[in-house]
Amino acid sequence: MELTLFLDKFKLNDRVALVTGAATGLGAAIAVALSEAGARVACHGNSRSPDETCDRIRSAGGEAHSVTGDLSKPETASHLVEQTLDHFGSIDILINNAGTIRRAPAVDYSEEDWTVVLEVNLNSVFRLCQLAGKHMIESERGGKIVNIASLLSFQGGITVPAYAASKGGVAQLTKALANEWAKHRINVNAIAPGYMRTTNTAALEADETRNRQILERIPAGRWGAPEDVAGAAVFLSSAASDYVNGHVLVVDGGWMGR
Secondary structure (H helix, E strand, C coil), rough: HHHHHHHHHHCCCCCEEEECCCHHHHHHHHHHHHHHCEEEEEEEEECCCHHHHHHHHHHHCCEEEEECHHHHCCCCCHHHHHHHHHHHCCCCCEEEEECCCCCHHHHHHHHHHHHHHEEEEEEEHHHHHHHHHHHHHHCCEEEEEEECCHHCCCCCCCCCHHHHHHHHHHHHHHHHHHHHHHHCCCCCCCCCCCCCCCCHHHHHHHCCCHHHHHHHCCCCCCCCCHHHHHHHHHHHHCHHHHCCCCEEECCCCCCHHH
């Protein structure tokens, strides 16, 4: 009985989650995992529709709703929150997963690339946190916000100055919001994935030399899979993490400890 009661803390029954970037990769895996834990999920997509993720959730008996929009545009955040509230009536969990990366030497990095990466990876995260946080405070239900940071929240990377700047900002924004909103029973935390096999890292994995260097440093000896992040997301979205605030949880196969 005691074990059952403890495991109940990981259940997300009667919770509504909005997951950005849920069409593929980490976002899709997180959306499916949240649904399996009992949440109803609004799945966001931009250039690719999240319908496939929604279908996976529905086929397993869950409830999902598709929302779309370009997060490089300032008005998209409010659009996504409004769609989610209109369909489900509340937002209890926000997963800020959507992101983009553009690579170039810093001396050649264009203003356009800098602006787009910062808009998607940092500015939209703040806008969504602000809107969802306001709803959570006014509803007096509390809530969970999980931002997807990166190893480049801690390291500088190479030829990705905008990405590194944006993910450093995500880590600090997470802590700042946690400080303000913990008193409202809103937990704001982040996950910093290591080298995950996604479209954003395809270029690195295809580079034979860089791929070998990466694998040699990871104690687990492999690239991560989207499902490796899903458990951390469920934990940080559940009552099991009620006393975790402003933390950046590294899920990297041991990279940072090497």
